Every structure is written in C-alpha cells, then in structure tokens.
Amino acid sequence: MKIENLRDLFVTELCYAYDCEQKLVKKGLPTMIESATSPELRRALDQHLQETRNHVSRLERVFSIVGADAKTKDNDILDELTSAAKDMIGDIDASYLRDAALIVGGNKVEHYEMAVYGSLVSFAQQLGYTEAATLLQQTLNEEKAADAKLTQIGETAVNPQASTERRAA
Numbered sequence: 001m002k003i004e005n006l007r008d009l010f011v012t013e014l015c016y017a018y019d020c021e022q023k024l025v026k027k028g029l030p031t032m033i034e035s036a037t038s039p040e041l042r043r044a045l046d047q048h049l050q051e052t053r054n055h056v057s058r059l060e061r062v063f064s065i066v067g068a069d070a071k072t073k074d075n076d077i078l079d080e081l082t083s084a085a086k087d088m089i090g091d092i093d094a095s096y097l098r099d100a101a102l103i104v105g106g107n108k109v110e111h112y113e114m115a116v117y118g119s120l121v122s123f124a125q126q127l128g129y130t131e132a133a134t135l136l137q138q139t140l141n142e143e144k145a146a147d148a149k150l151t152q153i154g155e156t157a158v159n160p161q162a163s164t165e166r167r168a169a
C-alpha cells in the first residue's frame, strides 16, 4: 500500500504493531515463560501475557475507530528480536543466567514497543482520534511498566543469583 498521508502511516504502523502483539501472545511470551527459572520472572511474564492479549484487542478497537481493516504486516524487527532471543535461550541451560538473558531480550522488545506506541499515540492525537489515543496510551503505559518490572526483577532476584552461577574458571 502506498503511504500518502499521516493516516496511512498511522494505519501501517498499527498493522506492524498488530503482528507484533499477536506473535508475542502466540509464541514469544509463552516460550519465555517456559524458559524462565525465577518464579518472580515467570509471574511477571505471565502477567504481561495477559496484558498483551488486551493489547491485541485494543488494537482491534483502534482499527475499528479509524475505519480500517484489522490486518497484520510482517514485523521483521520483532522476528529478529525473537530469533536472537531464541538463539540465546538455546545457548544457556535453564538457570538464573538464562533468566538474565531472557530479561535482556524482554527489555529489547518492550523498548521497541514503547517506540511504536509512543508514535502511535502522537499520530492518533494529531489525527483527532481521541479515543484511539487514550487506548494506545494505556498500552504504552503497560509496556513501560513491564519494562521497569523486568529490570527490577533482574536487579533484585535474577542478577545476584546469576552472578554466583557458572563462575568463569
């Protein structure tokens, strides 16, 4: 689709976000939960999985507010982040060290999503889609909170344990 105006750009970015959130619900977050050792990390990821299901339905509401079809566009950035995280999980046996790697991967995805939703909120406001802007802002707030939570779990529950595992010989 040719992008000719700000609404087209907004809808295009919505399609990338829709693909990203669906992939996280179907595969990304369940894989991370399965791979985690720390109960705190598992709980936080599980909570974010519930939120992410809601991000999918919020995007569907935004598509309908804007009068566009809810379609996905293949999100290569998320695919790359997921494949890098998968390689990392494969390289480390289940442990707090692997949890530390899962947190790095999770933080990268959250920052990517924060960038996308930040712009989507601005576009929605500019285009006068006030209700859509509010919905997208709610998701942005949850992505920010998830990012902060991952960092906090890393610093309090995971990194201290990881630093005592597998000390370099």
Ligand SMILES: [Fe+2]
Pocket: 021, 052, 055, 113, 139, 143
């Ligand atoms: Fe999300």
